Amino acid sequence: MSENQEKPKKRTRREFIQDLGIVGIGTLIGGSAIFAGVNYDKRKKAAERVKVLTAENEVMEVEKSELAKSAKPALENLTYLQQQGREGMAGKRFVMIIDLSKCRNARKCMAACNEAHHLRPEQHHINVLKMQDSANTPAYYMPKPCQHCDNPPCTAVCPVDATFKRQDGIVLIDNERCIGCRFCIAACPYSARVFNWAEPIHSLEDEGKVYNVELNVPQKKGTISKCLFSADRVREGKLPYCVSACPNGVYYFGDENEDAVTNGTTKETVRFRKLLEDNGGYTLMPELGTHPRVYYLPPKGKEYPFQEKDKEEARERLHNS
Amino acid sequence: MTKQSKTDKITSDLLRPIRLNWSFKIWFGFLGLALLVCLGAYGLQLKNGLSVTGLGDYVSWGMYLSNFVFFVATSLIGMLISAVLGLSGQKWAAPLARIAEIIALAFAAVAGLVIVMDMGRPERLLNVFIHGRVQSPILWDVTVITIYMVISALFLYIPLIPDLKICSEKLDVPPFLKKIYKILSLNWEGTIEQKKMIQQSTRVIAIFIIPVALAIHTVTSWLFANTMRVGWDSTIFGPYFVTGAFVSGTAAVIIAMYVFRKNYKLEEYITEKLFDMIGKLMVLVSLIYLYFNLNEYMVPGFKMKEMEAILIRDLFSGNHAILFWSVQLLGLVVPIILLLFKKMRKPLPMLVIGFMVLLGAWFKRYIIVVPTMEHPFLPIQNVPQSWKIYTPTLIEILVTLAPMIMVLMIITILAKVIPIVSVSETLEHLESVEQAEGELKK
Numbered sequence: 001m002s003e004n005q006e007k008p009k010k011r012t013r014r015e016f017i018q019d020l021g022i023v024g025i026g027t028l029i030g031g032s033a034i035f036a037g038v039n040y041d042k043r044k045k046a047a048e049r050v051k052v053l054t055a056e057n058e059v060m061e062v063e064k065s066e067l068a069k070s071a072k073p074a075l076e077n078l079t080y081l082q083q084q085g086r087e088g089m090a091g092k093r094f095v096m097i098i099d100l101s102k103c104r105n106a107r108k109c110m111a112a113c114n115e116a117h118h119l120r121p122e123q124h125h126i127n128v129l130k131m132q133d134s135a136n137t138p139a140y141y142m143p144k145p146c147q148h149c150d151n152p153p154c155t156a157v158c159p160v161d162a163t164f165k166r167q168d169g170i171v172l173i174d175n176e177r178c179i180g181c182r183f184c185i186a187a188c189p190y191s192a193r194v195f196n197w198a199e200p201i202h203s204l205e206d207e208g209k210v211y212n213v214e215l216n217v218p219q220k221k222g223t224i225s226k227c228l229f230s231a232d233r234v235r236e237g238k239l240p241y242c243v244s245a246c247p248n249g250v251y252y253f254g255d256e257n258e259d260a261v262t263n264g265t266t267k268e269t270v271r272f273r274k275l276l277e278d279n280g281g282y283t284l285m286p287e288l289g290t291h292p293r294v295y296y297l298p299p300k301g302k303e304y305p306f307q308e309k310d311k312e313e314a315r316e317r318l319h320n321s
Numbered sequence: 322m323t324k325q326s327k328t329d330k331i332t333s334d335l336l337r338p339i340r341l342n343w344s345f346k347i348w349f350g351f352l353g354l355a356l357l358v359c360l361g362a363y364g365l366q367l368k369n370g371l372s373v374t375g376l377g378d379y380v381s382w383g384m385y386l387s388n389f390v391f392f393v394a395t396s397l398i399g400m401l402i403s404a405v406l407g408l409s410g411q412k413w414a415a416p417l418a419r420i421a422e423i424i425a426l427a428f429a430a431v432a433g434l435v436i437v438m439d440m441g442r443p444e445r446l447l448n449v450f451i452h453g454r455v456q457s458p459i460l461w462d463v464t465v466i467t468i469y470m471v472i473s474a475l476f477l478y479i480p481l482i483p484d485l486k487i488c489s490e491k492l493d494v495p496p497f498l499k500k501i502y503k504i505l506s507l508n509w510e511g512t513i514e515q516k517k518m519i520q521q522s523t524r525v526i527a528i529f530i531i532p533v534a535l536a537i538h539t540v541t542s543w544l545f546a547n548t549m550r551v552g553w554d555s556t557i558f559g560p561y562f563v564t565g566a567f568v569s570g571t572a573a574v575i576i577a578m579y580v581f582r583k584n585y586k587l588e589e590y591i592t593e594k595l596f597d598m599i600g601k602l603m604v605l606v607s608l609i610y611l612y613f614n615l616n617e618y619m620v621p622g623f624k625m626k627e628m629e630a631i632l633i634r635d636l637f638s639g640n641h642a643i644l645f646w647s648v649q650l651l652g653l654v655v656p657i658i659l660l661l662f663k664k665m666r667k668p669l670p671m672l673v674i675g676f677m678v679l680l681g682a683w684f685k686r687y688i689i690v691v692p693t694m695e696h697p698f699l700p701i702q703n704v705p706q707s708w709k710i711y712t713p714t715l716i717e718i719l720v721t722l723a724p725m726i727m728v729l730m731i732i733t734i735l736a737k738v739i740p741i742v743s744v745s746e747t748l749e750h751l752e753s754v755e756q757a758e759g760e761l762k763k
Contacts, residue, residue: 110703122704123378129702144699153549159459160445160452179448180371180441183459185381187548191697195381195441198372221370222441285698288549317631317700 078210082174085213085231088166093256094229095169096145096243097275099297102250103128103141104304112245117225118202118217123194125227126242130306130314139306139314140299143250145242146171146192146227147284147292154184154193163224169256169293170231174213175223184224189288193226229253239264248304256293324755331747332491335740338585339492345737352730359723362716363438371441374717377708379701380694384713384721385439387686391569392432392724393466393541394562394682398570399425399473400534401606404527413598415750416590416742420577422477423741424570427731429470429537431724433463438720458543465536472533476526479519482509483745538563545689551628552693561613567606568653569682575599575675577732579668581741590742593667600666603678607657614649632696640710641692648688652681 048064105128113125125145132139148171155163155171162178165171173184185193199221200206206218214231230240238244243251243264254261254272262269275281279297286292306314366373376383402421406414437443453460486509489502509515539559546558555561578599582591621629622637636645656674659665665674691711695701701709713721 122708124703127703129700131700157457157459157547159454159457159463160448161454162448162452177445177448177452178442179445180443181436181439181459182381182441183457183544185378186545186550186694189549189698191379191699191701194378196370197374197376198370313700313702 078176081210081212081214082176085172085174086164086166088168088170088231089235090167091257092168094148094234094293095254095256095261095272096148096229096240096294097252097261097272097281097297098143098294099250099252099279100140100142100299101297101302102248102304103143103299104248105130105141105307105310106247108245108247109143109242109251112241113227116217116230116241117215117228118200118206118219119194119225120201123196123225125192125194125225130310132311132314132318135318138299138302139311140302141306141310142296143242144190144192144284145294146229147190147290147294148227148229150291150293151289153187153189153288153290157183157187159183163226170229170234171226172213172228172231173216173224173226175216175220175225176211178220178223180222180224182224189285189290190292193224196221196223196225327751328748331751332487332744334587335590335742335744335747336488336491338581339488339494339737339740341737344584345733349730349733352726352733356723356726356730359719359726362719363723365716366438366720367443373714374720375707375711375713376717377711378704379697379708380691380711382439382690382694383711384687384717385435387683387690388721388724389432389435389439390541390562390686390690391683392428392435392728393538394566394686395569395573396425396428396432396469396473397534397538397563397566398574399476400530401567401570402574403476404530404534408524408527413595414602415746416595417574417578417599418480419477419739419741419743420581421570421574422473423732423735424573424577426470426473426477427728427735428573429466429473430731431727432466433470434727435724438724458540458547461540462537462544465533465540469530469533469537472526472530476523476530479526480523480743480746481739482506482519483511484740484743485509486511487744488739535563538566545693550693551696551698552632552689555617557613557616561610561617564606564610564613565682565685568603568610569679571599571603571606572675572678572682575603575671576679579672579675581736582668585736585741587742590747596668596671597663597666600660600671603674604657604660607653607660607678611653611657614653628696628698632692635692635696636688640695641688644684645688648681648684651677652685653678656681 049061050064051059051061054060107128109126110124110128113119114121114123117125119125127144129142129144130139131142148169150165150169152165152171155165158164159181160177160179162175163171163173163184180195182195185195196219200219203218203221209218211218211220212232214228214235216225216228219225230238230242233240239253239262240251243253246264249263249265251264252261252270252272252275253264254269256272259272260269261272261275275297276295280300281295281297283292283295374383374385399422402414403418407418437446440446449460449463453463483506485502485506489499489506492499492502539562542558542562545553546555548554575596578591578596582588618633618636622633625633635641656678659670659674665671695709695711
C-alpha cells in the first residue's frame with residue numbers, strides 16, 4: 001500500500017534520462033547560437049576600416065581589428081603601482097643598522113629625505129634626536145626613522161588597510177586610500193608618522209603625477225606619510241636616500257636573508273649579524289614587542305663630541321621626570 | 322475632581338508644549354544661525370585642511386576626539402535610565418524615560434558626525450565599508466554605534482506609539498500633521514493584545530540595549546587602551562569609560578529635566594521628588610566613577626615608572642594641573658558632597674550642579690586624550706613649538722560646537738513634536754493609583 005503511494009513521486013530512470021537528453025540538446029542548440037552570434041559580430045567588426053597616419057606621414061587605411069591598444073607604461077599606472085607597492089620584493093628582508101657612535105648631527109639624511117618625499121621642513125620621516133638616558137650617561141644623537149616593525153601596531157589599527165606590512169619587511173602607506181583618521185599616529189610608539197595637515201609643499205608641481213606608493217609622492221593633504229625605507233630606490237638596487245646622503249658612515253642598509261648590509265658612506269658591505277654581535281647591537285624599546293627592523297649600535301667611543309648647545313634639549317626629559 | 326477631568330488635565334498638560342510659539346522660533350533661529358557659523362568654520366577646515374586646528378604630528382588627536390568620546394558617553398544614559406532602572410523595577414524613573422531616550426538618540430546620532438569632522442579625508446568615508454578591516458577598533462566602533470542608534474530609535478518609538486495616537490486625536494494641528502501622527506501610531510487601538518505587544522517588545526529592547534550600550538563605550542575606550550601610549554595603556558579603560566558615561570549622561574538628563582519642567586510648566590509631572598531621586602542616582606554613579614579615577618591615577622602614581630611619572634607630574638602639578646584638579650574636584654568630588662544634602666537635591670541647585678558635572682565631563686575627556694599625546698615615548702624635537710603643547714584654535718572650537726548645536730536642535734525638535742513625558746504611561750499610573758486608593762477605601 002505505502003509503496004504504491006510513494007511510487008508516483010519518484011522518477012524512474014527512464015524519465016530522468018529523457019530529461020537529461022532534453023536539457024543536453026537545449027544547451028547544445030543555445031550554445032551554438034551564441035557562438036554563431038559572437039563570430040558574426042567579430043567578422044562585422046573586422047570589416048570596419050580606419051585611417052591612420054604612418055611614421056612617414058602618409059595616410060593609410062587598415063582594418064580596425066589590426067589596431068592593438070598600446071599598453072600604458074607600467075610606471076604610469078596607478079593600480080599597477082599600488083599592487084607592486086603592496087606586494088613588495090620577494091625573498092628580501094630589509095634591515096637598517098644605525099651606528100650611534102658615528103652620528104654628529106649633520107642632518108644630511110633629514111634633508112635628503114625631505115627632498116625625495118616632498119615634505120615640509122617640519123615633517124620628519126627621519127628625525128635626528130638629541131638623547132640622554134639618565135643623569136650620568138652621556139648625551140648622543142639618535143637618527144630615528146620608522147622602525148618597520150615586524151609586529152607593527154600602526155597597521156593593526158588602520159580601519160581601511162591603507163597602511164600595511166610587505167613581504168620584504170617594509171611598512172608602507174597608500175595615500176590614495178587613507179581616510180586621515182590618524183589612529184596609526186596614536187598607535188605608533190616611535191612617533192614615526194607624520195600627517196599632511198595642510199596642502200603639501202610641492203602640490204602645484206606634483207599635480208598630475210601618478211602616485212607611487214613606494215615613494216609616497218605626490219603627498220596628499222589630509223593623509224599620512226611616513227618613512228618608506230626608500231622602497232623605490234631599493235627596488236632599483238640602490239641604497240635609501242638617507243643612507244646615501246650620510247657623510248659620517250652612520251647607516252648600514254641591506255638584506256637580512258643575505259646577512260649583508262652596506263654602509264651608505266663607505267659603500268663597504270659587511271655581515272649583518274656579525275656587525276650587531278661585535279658592537280652590541282640593539283633595538284628601540286624591545287619591551288613593547290614591536291620587533292623593529294631598525295637596529296642600533298650603541299654610542300660607544302663617540303667619534304664626535306656632543307654639541308654644547310644641544311645638551312639642554314637632550315636633558316629636557318630628565319628634568320621632567 | 323472626577324476621573325475624566327483628571328485624565329483631560331493630564332493629557333492637555335502634557336500635550337500643551339506641542340505647538341510652535343515665539344520662544345521656540347527664536348531659540349531655534351538662534352541655534353540655526355550658530356550652526357551656520359560653525360559649519361562655516363568647518364568649511365574653512367575642508368578647504369585648508371586640518372592645519373586650521375591646533376593639532377600637529379604629536380598631538381594629532383585633540384578636541385574633536387575628546388568631543389567624540391563625550392558624545393558617545395552621554396548617549397549611554399538612555400540605557401541606564403530606561404533599561405537598567407526600568408528592568409530593575411525602579412518605577413520612579415519612568416517619567417524620565419523619554420527624556421533620557423531623546424538625549425541618547427540625539428547624542429548617538431551626532432557622534433558619528435563628530436568623528437567625520439576629525440577625518441583628514443571625510444570624502445573617503447565609504448572606504449571604511451569598502452576596504453574595512455575587522456581588526457581595527459574603528460570598525461568595531463562604527464558597527465556598535467550604528468546598532469545602538471537604531472535600537473535607541475526603536476526604544477524611543479515603540480513606547481511612544483500610544484502617545485502618537487493620543488496626539489492624532491487631541492492635538493490642535495493641521496489635518497496633514499494629524500494624519501502623520503495617525504500613520505505613525507500604527508493603528509493603535511489600546512487593545513489588551515496591543516498593550517501586551519508593546520510591553521513585550523519594550524522589554525526585549527531594554528534587555529538587548531544593555532550589552533550594546535556597554536559595547537559602544539567599551540570599544541570607544543579601546544581606541545585608546547589598545548595603543549601602547551602612557552596614560553592610555555590601561556586594562557580598566559572599559560569600565561572606567563562606562564562609569565564616566567553614566568555621570569555625564571545623568572548630568573545631561575538633570576539639565577534637560579530642569580529646562581523642560583520650567584519651559585513646559587510640567588512641575589506636576591517632573592516633580593521635586595524626581596529631582597531628589599535623580600540626585601541620589603548622581604551620587605551613586607559619581608562615587609563609582611571616583612573609585613575608577615582613584616585606580617587610574619593612584620596606581621601609576623605610586624609606582625612612578627619613568628614615562629608615566631612624566632605624565633602624572635604634568636597632570637598633578639604641571640601644565641594641565643589646573644584643568645585636571647578642576648575636573649576632579651569641581652566636576653566630581655564637590656558635586657558628590659553637595660548632593661548628599663537634601664537641600665541641594667532641589668531643581669535649581671541641581672541645575673547648577675548638573676552644569677558643573679557636564680562641563681567637568683567634557684574636560685575630563687580632554688584630560689584623557691591630550692596630555693597623553695603630548696608625552697610620547699621619544700622626545701619631541703625639531704618641530705614647531707606649537708606642536709609640543711596643544712592649543713586649540715578658534716576654528717577648532719567652533720567646529721567642536723557644531724555637533725553640540727545639532728544635538729540641541731534634535732532634542733528641541735523632538736520635544737516639540739512628541740510629549741516629553743509619556744501621556745499614556747502617566748494615565749496608566751493614575752489609574753493604578755486610583756485603583757489602589759479604591760481598594761483601600763473598601
